[in-house]
Amino acid sequence: TRSTRPQRLLKAVQKKAIKGDPQSVISTIDYFCRHSEWAMNVGDEKGAILDSVVCEVSPSTALELGTYCGYSAVRIARLLPPGTKLITLEFNPDYAAVARQIIEYSGLQDKICLVEGASGDLIPKMQELFGIKTLDFVFLDHWKDRYLPDIKLLEECQLLRKGSILLADNVICPGTPDYLEYVRNSPRYESKYFKSHLEYTKVEDGLEKSVFLG
Numbered sequence: 001t002r003s004t005r006p007q008r009l010l011k012a013v014q015k016k017a018i019k020g021d022p023q024s025v026i027s028t029i030d031y032f033c034r035h036s037e038w039a040m041n042v043g044d045e046k047g048a049i050l051d052s053v054v055c056e057v058s059p060s061t062a063l064e065l066g067t068y069c070g071y072s073a074v075r076i077a078r079l080l081p082p083g084t085k086l087i088t089l090e091f092n093p094d095y096a097a098v099a100r101q102i103i104e105y106s107g108l109q110d111k112i113c114l115v116e117g118a119s120g121d122l123i124p125k126m127q128e129l130f131g132i133k134t135l136d137f138v139f140l141d142h143w144k145d146r147y148l149p150d151i152k153l154l155e156e157c158q159l160l161r162k163g164s165i166l167l168a169d170n171v172i173c174p175g176t177p178d179y180l181e182y183v184r185n186s187p188r189y190e191s192k193y194f195k196s197h198l199e200y201t202k203v204e205d206g207l208e209k210s211v212f213l214g
């Protein structure tokens, strides 16, 4: 049977990227998605905004919802201080298998903990599974109708503390209207929109950065 797009993306990485070099893996994926096949990675333009927020927060504990092929996991983990880890959740086993190989190829397997499962099931178990108390940084890039229920779950599970940073992809395209309305109107968040473009296109999209006020 025909290969999947994530499998073709992985092949391009294994063929063209330098093993152990995260920047080369990132550039190879961006080139493939711009010139061969579009894929729903956060991409280079929004990726630069993601990078700047990760560097600013310099999180000790970081969570990503929706690994897909591992592009943003590599982007985030390459910037994390030594001894810190990114936990990334992915419930599609085929995507998780590709992501593991891309993460391994980049040499960041010791900084990334990829857990297979649904965010709604795993978030309540995070403290016991990973021995963490709260999260410094959360990157949301999974099904768009899961953003709002999942941050409410993070609040309920006491995984957010005063100053925790949420960064959400695709708040314009495909759009996450209920999430945006919540973080922009809730007194418990201070929110800011970073205007950008949908990965590899000229269509408007952006990232929403929200600080939990406790």
Ligand SMILES: Cc1ncnc2c1ncn2[C@@H]1O[C@H](/C=C/CNC(=O)c2cc(-c3ccc(F)cc3)cc(O)c2O)[C@@H](O)[C@H]1O
Residues within 6 Å of the ligand: 040, 041, 042, 065, 066, 067, 068, 069, 089, 090, 091, 092, 095, 117, 118, 119, 120, 141, 142, 143, 144, 146, 169, 170, 173, 174, 198, 199
């Ligand atoms: C509850 C739960 N638990 C665990 N994993 C979960 C999960 N829910 C989803 N996942 C996982 O995360 C990824 C899903 C990502 C969804 N992203 C998008 O749909 C997306 C779409 C576009 C897009 C824009 C314009 C178009 F015309 C077409 C597509 C751009 C994007 O950047 C996107 O992120 C995928 O790997 C999925 O298995």
Ligand SMILES: [Mg+2]
Residues within 6 Å of the ligand: 040, 041, 042, 141, 169, 170
């Ligand atoms: Mg996205």
